Amino acid sequence: MSNQYDNIGEAYNIKKELTYTLLQDANVEAVIKPYIRGARVLDLACGNGHHSRACIGWGASSVVGVDISPTMIGVARRLTTLEQIEFEVADCSKPKVYRGGEYDLVFAGWLLNYAPSGNDMTNMFRNVALNLKDGGHFVAITPHPTEDPKAHIEAMLAASEGKRGRDMYLTGFVEGGVSARVVLTPRDPKAESVGFDTYYLRKSVYEKAAKEGGFESGLAWTAISIPDGFEESLGDRKEEGLHTYVTAPPMAFMVTCKELSGSRN
Template sequence: MKQNIYDNPIFFEQYNSLRNSGVTYNDFVEQPAMKSLIPALHGKSVLDLGCGAGHLARYCIENGASKVLGVDISKNMIEQANKENKHEKIDYICLPIEDLEFPEYKFDIIISSLAVHYIEDYPALVEKISGLLIKGGEFIFSTEHPMVTARREKNNWIKDTEGNRLYYAVDHYQEEGKREEHWYVDGVIKYHRTVSTLINTLINYGLVLEKIIEPQSTPAGLEIMPKLIHEVRKPSFMIIKAFKM
């Protein structure tokens, strides 16, 4: 199923409000870690899968990329990208990642920020990505950590009677597949995969694992969002970097 939750008006309004605040897990945990793994971009062609409003695409151009193609299923996101992060070296396409086809084109770098966990057929996605990379090309992506996606119920923090967090519950870890949750609206679907599946699928399609990060907050994030201290106890994200042999 190709979910397009970002074109739900209620979800889009609430999500935009959160991201525009600049005080999010993305700002202080996920994005700094993603950017730390992106290599030197000078003269490189970049494919941004699940580009959203185009912030990471713009970052790549500002850091020397010669061309960026941003792809997203959401019409709302692509319209916002063209308003806020338009650039002569960036093209945005409104298209499901699963439908992307460039049989005669290769990219130096493929990036994807928090989109992979929305894709049902992970092996097909990795096969496509491998085919779109040049030899030596790199794939860097972030996903919700399998610790987060594993449990079917989403009340993972077990608290005492005063509301203090005692521990984080993980269950159903080996039971991969669809997870459904309420996030501004009902029926938001993500897909849980184990760490071994995430890594071995890359290997199966000719990619070599280079680095994994389970990031914690930046110091600035801890000052602005004290609750980010809990990333020490339970990581929210995993960032993986691999390259094509």
């Protein structure tokens, strides 16, 4: 798994001011709500700790955030004052037992999209299963599930017309999908954009990797939506084309459960 974020560091904080991020977090809160209260959470690919801190606000009892980038973990530690959160540097694509034992909930804001192949994604699911207690849940933000990632990226670009503050561009083809470049554009025209490389694999690749990685129950997907009152809450951040987040969605929310030991064959 790439540590390209070592070259991004503090600049990644521009993400928090984007409408894209605000809408993402409103949706994550709704999806994670049934599992978060009092939960011990493992936040994989935690970056600057944004979702680690949010999980405490949403009701988690403790969080361990893990990221491959020492630079991003350094940023996370500087931005975090909550004693219920700890951070660790590790490659989330390789199975490893993290501190604290088995967790009630594993959350991955953006992890699975960094798998360049089905085999790499399977190892990510294995890592999650290794750290999740029986009956625990795995919640992830992923690209919108589709069997034609190339066409969906083209649809997103056509719909957004540069209004979202986040664009994804096709850069090549890989086993199971495509490679892409994501560019975050800050609201301040004087600030620099931030870019990073990612992968957009087919929905069937995700489903196969989940089963091979220890989640026989399969995946449930929730499409992005615009909550009631969200547009009004933006105030002067309100932007045109908010509906395109739904008509050409940049993300979806995936949930799966680790089966209880007694239910396995």
